[in-house]
Amino acid sequence: MSATQTRGLWVAYGSNGVVGSIRHEDDDYIVVMAAADAETGRYPSLEVAKGALYSHMSPGSSWPRYQEH
Numbered sequence: 001m002s003a004t005q006t007r008g009l010w011v012a013y014g015s016n017g018v019v020g021s022i023r024h025e026d027d028d029y030i031v032v033m034a035a036a037d038a039e040t041g042r043y044p045s046l047e048v049a050k051g052a053l054y055s056h057m058s059p060g061s062s063w064p065r066y067q068e069h
Contacts, residue, residue: 010046012053012064019057019064022049031056 008024020033020040028042029049033056040056043049054063 009069010066011069012050012066014057014061014064019061020053022046022053022066 010022011018012020012022018034020031020036023030023032024046027044029044029046030042031040031049031053032038033040033053041052043052050066054061057064
């Protein structure tokens with residue numbers, strides 16, 4: 001049985017509050033949109049994950065502000 005280690009958490013803030021988060025576990029960056037029941041996807045780098053999170057936001061949204069926790 002392998003243990004998953006969380007190495008970082010970034011919360012994405014849009015103009016109306018939290019829009020999602022990115023969690024770094026093992027070699028993956030996992031995107032979860034706010035109010036979602038499941039992860040949106042797993043990505044190989046933080047920059048790719050940020051782009052993926054942004055692509056799931058409403059059309060015309062500004063780039064979110066990311067804050068590491």
